[in-house]
Amino acid sequence: MSAVLKVENLKVHFPIKTGGFLNSTVVPLKAVDGVSFDVGAGECLGVVGESGCGKSTLGRAILQLIKPTDGRVLWLGENLCDLAPEAMRQKRSDLQLVFQDPLSSLNPRLSVAEIIREPLYAADPSISRGEADQRIDEIMSDVGLLPEMRNRYPHEFSGGQCQRIAIARAMVLKPKLIVCDEPVSALDVSIQAQVINLLRKLQREHGLSLIFISHDLSVVRHLCHRVMVLYLGRMMELADRDALFAKPLHPYTQALLSAVPIPDPALERAKEPLILSGDLPSPLHPPSGCVFRTRCPKASPKCIKEVPAVEVLSGGHQIACHHWQD
Amino acid sequence: MALFQSQSDAQLKLMDAAVRMRGRSLWQDALERFRRNTAAMGGVIVLCLIALMSMIGPLISPYTLEDLSWEAIGIAPTMTNSHWFGTDDTGRDLWVLTWMGARVSLTIGVMTTIVAMSIGVIYGATAGYAGGRTGNAMMRFVDVLYALPLLFFIIILVTVFGRNIYLVFLAIGCVEWLTMARIVRGQTLSVKRKDYIEAALASGVRTGTIIRRHVIPNVIGPVIVYVTLLVPTNILVESYLSFLGLGVQEPLTSWGVLISRGANSLETAPWLLLIPATFLAITMFCFNFIGDGLRDALDPKDR
Numbered sequence: 243m244s245a246v247l248k249v250e251n252l253k254v255h256f257p258i259k260t261g262g263f264l265n266s267t268v269v270p271l272k273a274v275d276g277v278s279f280d281v282g283a284g285e286c287l288g289v290v291g292e293s294g295c296g297k298s299t300l301g302r303a304i305l306q307l308i309k310p311t312d313g314r315v316l317w318l319g320e321n322l323c324d325l326a327p328e329a330m331r332q333k334r335s336d337l338q339l340v341f342q343d344p345l346s347s348l349n350p351r352l353s354v355a356e357i358i359r360e361p362l363y364a365a366d367p368s369i370s371r372g373e374a375d376q377r378i379d380e381i382m383s384d385v386g387l388l389p390e391m392r393n394r395y396p397h398e399f400s401g402g403q404c405q406r407i408a409i410a411r412a413m414v415l416k417p418k419l420i421v422c423d424e425p426v427s428a429l430d431v432s433i434q435a436q437v438i439n440l441l442r443k444l445q446r447e448h449g450l451s452l453i454f455i456s457h458d459l460s461v462v463r464h465l466c467h468r469v470m471v472l473y474l475g476r477m478m479e480l481a482d483r484d485a486l487f488a489k490p491l492h493p494y495t496q497a498l499l500s501a502v503p504i505p506d507p508a509l510e511r512a513k514e515p516l517i518l519s520g521d522l523p524s525p526l527h528p529p530s531g532c533v534f535r536t537r538c539p540k541a542s543p544k545c546i547k548e549v550p551a552v553e554v555l556s557g558g559h560q561i562a563c564h565h566w567q568d
Numbered sequence: 569m570a571l572f573q574s575q576s577d578a579q580l581k582l583m584d585a586a587v588r589m590r591g592r593s594l595w596q597d598a599l600e601r602f603r604r605n606t607a608a609m610g611g612v613i614v615l616c617l618i619a620l621m622s623m624i625g626p627l628i629s630p631y632t633l634e635d636l637s638w639e640a641i642g643i644a645p646t647m648t649n650s651h652w653f654g655t656d657d658t659g660r661d662l663w664v665l666t667w668m669g670a671r672v673s674l675t676i677g678v679m680t681t682i683v684a685m686s687i688g689v690i691y692g693a694t695a696g697y698a699g700g701r702t703g704n705a706m707m708r709f710v711d712v713l714y715a716l717p718l719l720f721f722i723i724i725l726v727t728v729f730g731r732n733i734y735l736v737f738l739a740i741g742c743v744e745w746l747t748m749a750r751i752v753r754g755q756t757l758s759v760k761r762k763d764y765i766e767a768a769l770a771s772g773v774r775t776g777t778i779i780r781r782h783v784i785p786n787v788i789g790p791v792i793v794y795v796t797l798l799v800p801t802n803i804l805v806e807s808y809l810s811f812l813g814l815g816v817q818e819p820l821t822s823w824g825v826l827i828s829r830g831a832n833s834l835e836t837a838p839w840l841l842l843i844p845a846t847f848l849a850i851t852m853f854c855f856n857f858i859g860d861g862l863r864d865a866l867d868p869k870d871r
Contacts, residue, residue, distance in 0.1 A: 305770055334772035347763035350594055351785040360781070361771035395593050411767065 245280035246451055247304070247419060252277045252313035254296070254303045254475075258526060271525050273299040275475040276313070278552070281419065286445060286452040288466030288483070290459060290498070294522055296475040297455045301421040304453070305337050306330055317419075335365040338412035342424040344404035348396040354407055355392035358382070361415050377414060385410045385440060402433035406440065413444060419451045426461060438465055459502050463487055468558075471495050474525055474533040477552065480560040491559070491566045493538050494518075532564065540565040601865040608861020611854035618670060618851060625667030632664060654839045656829065665821050666844055672822040673848070676736060677803040681795055683741025684802075688748025689791060693783050695749065696756025697775070707753060710746050718743050718805070722814055731817045736809065740802050751794055755787035762786075789866040796859035800852040807848070823848045 255270035274296040281287050289297050302308045304315055306322050315322045317337070322330060338361075341347035348357055358378045362369055379389040385406045396404055405425060412420050422441065426434040442465055445452055456462050462469055463483060470480040471494060479492040490496045500516040518537045523529055529536050535545040542565065550562045602608060626632070653662035695706035722739045729735055759765070760783070768778050807824025809815040816822050823844045830841030 302766075307766060307769060331772040331774070334770060337770070339767060339770040341763045341767065343763060347767050349764040349768075349782050349786070352781070353593070360768065360773060364768075364771050364773040364777070397594070398592070408767070411771070415771070 244283060246283050246318060247281040247453075248314075248316040249280065249304065250278050250314045250316065252300070252303060252315065253311045254299050254308055255311040260526075269526055270311075272475050272528060273525060274303060274310075275528075277472070277475070277477050278313075279470055279477070279480055281451050281453060283418070283451060284445070284449045285468065286454055286466045288462035288469040289453060289455045289472060290457060290462055290469060291472035292457060292522060294525070295472045296525075297457075297472055298423050299475075300472070301339070301423050301453060301455050305334075305339055305421060307339075335361070335415040336418045338415070338417040338420045340405075340408050340412050340420060340422045340425045343428050344401050344408050345396060347408050348404055350396055353393050353395055354382075354387070354399075357396070357407060358411050358414050361411060365415055381410045381414045384444070385413065386436075400433075401429050402436060405429060405433075405437050409437075409440065409444070413448075416448065417450070419453070421453045421455070423455045424457070425454075427456065427458060434461065441465065459498065471498065474522065474528055476533055476562065477560070478534065478562055480558075482557060482559070485557060485559055491555075491561050492563050493540050493565075494534050532562075534563075540568060598862075598865040602861050605861040605864060607857045608865075611857035611861070614850065615854040615858070618847065618854075619674060622667045622670035622674060625670075626664045629661055629663050631661035653843050654837070656840055657833060657837070662826075662840065662843060665826060666823075666847060669821045669823045669826050669844060670847065672733070672816055672820060673803050673806060673824065674851075676733075676740070676806045676822070677799040679737045680740040680744060680802040680806075681798045683737060684744035684748055684798060685791065685795055686745075687741070688745035689752050689784060689788075691745070692749035692752025693756050693779050693787065696753040697760055697779055697783055699757070699760070703753070707750070710749055713743075714746055716743075719812075719814075722809060726814050731814070733816050733820070736806060736815055740805050740809075744798060744802060744805075748791065748794065748798070751790060752787055755790060756783055759783055759786045792866065793859050793863045796855050796862060800855040803848070803851065 252274055253272070253276055254274040255272050257268045258271045259266050260269050261267050277296075277300060279287065289300065291297050299308060303310045304322075306315070306325075310323055313323070317333065320333075322333065325333065352360075355375070355378050358381060359374050362374050362377060378392060382389045382392065387403065387406050387410065391399075396407065399407065409425075425441070426437050429437060438461060441452065441454075444450060452465075454462065454466055466483055468480065468482055469486045471478045471486075471492065473494050479486065479490065479495045481491075486495065487499065490499050497516045497518045500513070504510045504513060516539070520537050523533070523536055529546075531547050532538070532541075532545040532550050535541040538545065540563075544564050548564070550564045552560050552562045553566075554560050653666055655661055656665065691706065691710075695703045697703075698706070721743065722736075725735055725739050765778060765782055768782055773781075803823070806815055806822060807827060810822055810824030811828040815824055818825075826844035827841060827848065830837075830839075830844060834841050
C-alpha cells in the first residue's frame with residue numbers, strides 16, 4: 243500500500259493572549275504538537291482520543307483550513323503547507339471533509355441539488371447544467387437518497403439523511419481522501435450503522451482513503467485498518483487495528499480500551515477496569531516530559547524529564563512511552 | 569448493508585407520492601407565516617392603496633400642481649368644486665399636492681433605503697467575513713463617519729451641488745448605511761463560524777461566492793426587518809430636511825414640505841397640516857406593522 247498522504251511533525255499552535263490590557267503576553271496553545279503518520283491509498287486511518295485532544299484540529303490542518311504552525315503535509319509528494327491559496331484551491335477537489343453535525347454543515351437556504359452542485363461548479367465553472375444534474379442524480383442514488391428529493395431543503399430531512407447529503411457533497415468530485423470528523427457521533431445508533439456501512443461501501447467502490455476521527459472505539463474497530471491514539475495533541479500509539487485492540491501497549495490506550503463496555507454482563511462484571519484519575523491537563527500548560535504522566539499509572543521520574551521518542555516496533559507499531567515494556 | 573437496503577426500499581414505498589412534490593424553502597415558510605399576520609397584511613394593503621393613489625390621485629382631480637387660483641385661496645375641504653382636501657394659501661389644490669407629495673416621499677423612502685442597504689450589506693458582510701485587522705479597520709472607518717453630523721454633511725452637499733432630489737437620495741443613503749453595515753457585520757461574524765462555510769471552503773469555493781451564496785442569504789433576515797423600519801425613518805429625515813428648506817424644491821413637493829408649510833397656518837387653515845400629517849403617520853404605521861410581521865415570520869423562534 244503506497245502512501246498518498248504523509249504528515250511529518252505537524253504542529254498547530256494557537257496564540258492565546260493572557261494577562262491584562264497593559265501586560266498581555268501571548269502563550270501558544272499547542273493543539274497539535276509534532277504528529278507524524280501516513281495514509282495509504284484506499285486505507286482508513288482511525289484517529290481516537292478524548293475531547294480536546296486535537297483530533298478535529300488535526301483534520302482541519304491536513305486540509306489547510308487551519309494553517310499549520312510547523313511541519314509538512316505531503317499530498318502525493320507535494321507539500322500542501324507551501325501552496326499559494328489559489329494552487330491549494332485547485333487541490334481541494336481531491337481532499338474533502340465530512341462534519342459531525344449534519345444539519346449545521348448544510349446551508350439551510352439551499353436545496354439539496356444546490357448544495358451538491360456547489361463543489362462541481364467550484365472545481366469546474368464551465369460544467370454544463372445537464373452534466374452537473376446527471377452527476378448529482380448519480381451521487382444521490384449512490385449514497386441512498388432518492389434523486390426526486392433534489393429540490394428539498396435540509397430542514398425537511400432527518401439527521402441520517404442530512405449526513406448522506408453531506409457525504410454526497412464530499413463525494414461528488416470523486417476525491418481521493420475524505421477527512422470524517424466524528425461523522426456519526428450526532429446520529430442515533432441504528433442510523434450510525436447505516437452511515438458507517440455507507441462510508442465503507444463508498445470506500446471500497448472508489449478506492450477512497452479515509453481519516454476517520456472519532457471517540458467511539460467500536461466504530462473505529464469496525465471501519466478502520468489502522469488506528470492512531472492522540473493525547474493532548476501528541477501521538478501516543480499508532481498500530482494496525484487488530485494489533486491495537488488485541489494488545490494495546492501504551493498505558494493510555496489500555497485505559498481507553500478498558501473503558502469500552504462489553505455487551506456481556508458476566509464478562510463486564512469480571513473485567514477489572516483501568517480507570518484514569520484526574521482530567522485532561524490544560525493544553526496551555528502541558529505537563530513537562532511525557533504529557534500523559536500526570537494520569538499514568540506507570541509514571542516515573544524519567545517521564546517528568548524526558549519526552550518519550552516514538553519507537554517503531556515490528557509490523558509498523560509505533561509507540562511513544564518510556565515504560566511500554568514493563 | 570441489508571439493513572440499509574431495506575430501509576431505502578421502505579422509504580421509497582412510503583414516500584413515493586409525497587417525495588415528488590417540490591421542497592418548501594425557508595423563504596416559502598416565512599411567506600406563509602407572514603400571510604397569516606393580519607396587522608402586517610393590513611399594512612401591506614393600506615400601503616399599496618396609498619402608492620396607487622399617489623399614481624392616479626393627481627389624474628382624478630381637474631387641477632394640476634401648477635394651477636394657482638386667486639379665487640380659491642385657503643378653501644376648506646369641500647365636495648362642491650372638486651377641492652376635496654381644500655386649497656393652500658396660494659390657491660393650489662391640496663388633493664393634488666398630497667398625492668404628488670406621496671410620490672416624492674415614498675420614492676425617497678424606498679430609494680434611500682435601497683442605497684443604504686446595498687452599501688451596508690456588501691460593506692458589512694465583507695468586513696465581517698474578512699475579520700481580523702481588515703474588518704476592524706473597516707468598522708473604525710464606519711465609526712468615524714458616524715461622528716459626522718447628518719445635517720452638516722447635507723448642508724455641505726447642497727451648497728456645493730445645489731438643491732436636487734437625487735442629491736437627497738444620495739445624502740440620506742450615504743448616512744443610513746452605517747447602521748446597516750454594523751448589523752450585517754454582527755450577523756456575519758456568527759454565520760462565518762458555521763460548518764457549511766467551512767464545507768464550502770473545503771470544496772474550493774471562492775470567497776466572493778461564499779459571501780454571496782452562504783453569508784448574505786443567512787444574514788438577510790434581520791436586514792429585511794431593519795429595511796422596513798428604515799423606510800419610514802428616511803421619509804421622516806426627508807421631511808425635516810424639507811422643513812429646514814434643504815429638501816425638494818418648489819413646485820415639486822413632499823409630505824415634509826406640506827407639513828412644514830401647513831404648520832405656519834395651523835390657526836387659519838388646520839387642514840393644510842392635518843391631512844398630509846395623517847397620511848405620513850398612516851404610512852409610518854404600515855411600515856412598522858410590516859416590519860414586525862416580517863420579524864415574526866423570518867425568525868419564528870424569536871417571538
